[in-house]
Amino acid sequence: MAMKVFLVDDSLIIRQRLTRFLFNLGQVQIIGESAEAHDAIDRILKLRPDVVILDLQLLNGTGFDVLESIKKDKPAPTVIILTNFPYPEYRKKC
Template sequence: MKQVLIIDDSPRIRERIAALLAESRQIRIAGQAGNGRDALDAVQRLKPDTVVLDIRLPDLSGIELLKTFKIRYPKMAVIMLTNLDDSRYRQQCRQLGADHFLSKTMEFEKIVDTIIDNPAH
């Protein structure tokens, strides 16, 4: 079972993601965080297999978190989920080690399959 941490500053988006993930028996929601500092604490405490990470957060950017996560937890899968579906962000996140980059507007429904299909590191 995949343990997933949801990191997004919008409670509404976190709820939507959680509702999608709750439909799968292969995924367990380990927790949620609404800002970068809470996300760092949650990852250290919960040790999730996967994080779903927004780029825009109020205190630390998702890109900064991605860098930190990939250094500290290289086996943890990071799925970027953002409204900033720009090729520059997509390329930057890939270069920093993001396992997937999904657009909130176009690919939101792909989250569950993306998590399940991502091989364990």
């Protein structure tokens, strides 16, 4: 059974590259993607992926907004944070 993954990143290029990379791994199904925080929250709660790959910088919000909302859902998906920000406080908040 394939692992269901949802991608959240404001960069179309990053989403495309992640999709290609994950496809090549096999046993991974990309069930959705979004560049916007509020859209991502709605779609993640509806689609219920196993894993969310989440950028912190998004359109109309932040990855923290998404993380806070989807972690309330039970069972919450596993979340992998991708970011270029080197700040220790971001790591702690995640």
